[in-house]
Amino acid sequence: MITLLSACSGSCGSSSAARQLALENLALRQQLAVYKRTIVRPPLRPTDRFFWLGLAKIWTGWQQALVIVTPATVLHWQRRRFREYWSKLAMSENSAYGYSARS
Helix, strand or coil: CHHHHHHHHHHCCCCHHHHHHHHHHHHHHHHHHHHHHHCCCCCCCHHHHHHHHHHHHHCCCHHHHCCCCCHHHHHHHHHHHHHHHHHHHHHHHHHHCCCCCCC
16 A cells, blocks of 8 residues: 555656546545455445446446455346346236236
């Protein structure tokens, strides 16, 4: 962490805006590291899960930013939402024709 701080203070880009952004990112990551040490498993809300599902679809580097959850957890959420979506879709189609899914 000290190495990153010293690297950002000297050569973190030519603009001060990039330097400020890098230092803010470093500060946030340090706080998350402390938080991860103090709480074993923080409770996550459905909105937190949807955030990570969406972020995983649009950002290729999402796995490196994870601190609280693991990449396997995000993939598990994606698979579960996929199963739930198709189950609901199948139930609505079957009920339209008078069939039950459990027949």
